[in-house]
Amino acid sequence: MPNKAKSVTIFDVAHHAGVSKSTVSLVLTHSNKVADKSKQKVLQAIEELGYVYNRDAAAMRSGRTNLVVVVIDDLxxxxxxLLAKNIEQALSEAFFQAIIVSSNNSVERQTQLINNLKEYKVAAFIICPVENTCAQWLDNLTTAYPVISLMHEVAYSSAPCVLPDYTKASHLVTLQLINESPKNMLFIGDESLSAQALLSGFNSACQKHNITPEPxxxxxxSTPLHAKQVFSNTLLNKPSIDAVVCANTVIAHGVLSAAPHLKNSIVSCLHIPDITEMQPRFTSANISTQELAKRSILVLQEQLQTHTAPVKTLVNVNLQIRETP
Known part of the structure; x- marks a missing residue:
């Protein structure tokens, strides 16, 4: 056993545990490449020897810290x-420290935040990109840092992305609505980066049943008032519409206020949780923010350890059928 009068080193831990120095390093950096048996030996040696890992010194050697910047588009x-909360928790469990900021749906603010935070020698960026994010800008960032595009995929960018299966979400809710035998269906989308995928799922469900929907x-x-105005104007020209698939529950509430008679013929692709739980609640596809956070951290760890990661990771969604009172 090493002399406790001097500082315990990583070599002492390796010798005490009967493993290599590189194995100890992998355990200290929370790599998933270490067998559980070896990991337990290292952790036991650390406890018995009283070894303290100097993260500041490690950061100086590597040029990086354990800080991960999470840029949310709209808090x-x-x-x-809710997603930000779950990401912070998942990062903490993986021994990372989260810095959570909001771009407020501004490309300029998104760029400024990331440029400013580079000075802190961060380990990685998890970004919920705003509309009109430049693919080249995002790709340039990936050459210097591990980067994950979360919730939205930036067209033509090679940055790894983790997002819900939007196409499946709209496909599922549309099929559920088709079971009610509507005659004139309409899709109401928004201007989010997921809009095209949602529309694709809607169209595929309609094609499956040989239905030709309204344009x-x-x-x-994405506010109830705006959705109400848009759908009210649409009904003036298309009064025969008898079923509506909405991009999210916010739009669905606006549609319902414009056409209460369609209350049983409105579904939402994405359920947006709210503390007040706006009523009624529509049939929708539920997104697990916990699963999104978990998968994001797994992709991040893979990037940090192997410098490669899946280009796209789709997180499954589940249909939640609700009866509108």
Whole structure:
């Protein structure tokens, strides 16, 4: 056993545990490449010897810290706020420290935040990219840092992305609505980066049943009031519409307020949780923010350890059938 009068080193831990120095290093950096038996030996040796890992010194050697910047596009969105909470928890469990900031749906602010935070020698960036994010800018960032694009995929970017299966979400809710035998269906989308995938799922479900829907319309603002105005104007020209698939529950509430008679013929692709739980609740596809956070950290760890990661990781969604009172 080493002399406790001097500082315990990583070599002492390796000798005490009967493993190599590189194995101890992998355990200290929370690598998943170490067998459980070896990991337990190292952890036991650390405890018995009283070894303290100097993360600051390690950061100086590597040029990086254990800080991970999480850029959320809109923290006022309850779904994104919940996602931020779960990412922070998942990072903490993986021994990372999260810095959570909001770009407020601004490309300029998104760029400024990331440029400023580079000075802190961060380990990686997890970004919920805003609309009009430049693919080249994102790819340039990936050459210097591990980067994950979360919730949205930036077209033509090679950055790894983790996102819900939006196409499946809209496909499932549309099929559920088709079971009610509607005659004139409409899709109301938004201007999010997921809009095209949601529309694709809607169209595939309609094609499966040989249904020709009305041309899709778009809400430029994801608020109930705006959705109400948009759908009210649509009904003036298309009064025969008897079923509506909405991009999210916010739009669905606006549609319902414009056409209460369609209350049993409105579904939402994505359920957006809210503390007040707006009523009624629509049939929708539920997104697990915990699973999104978990998968993001797994992709991040793979990037840090192997410098490679899956280009796209789709997280499954589940249909939640609700009866509108």
């Amino acid at each position: 006022t969105n309850p779904l994104m706020a 899709a319309i778009t809400c430029t603002k």
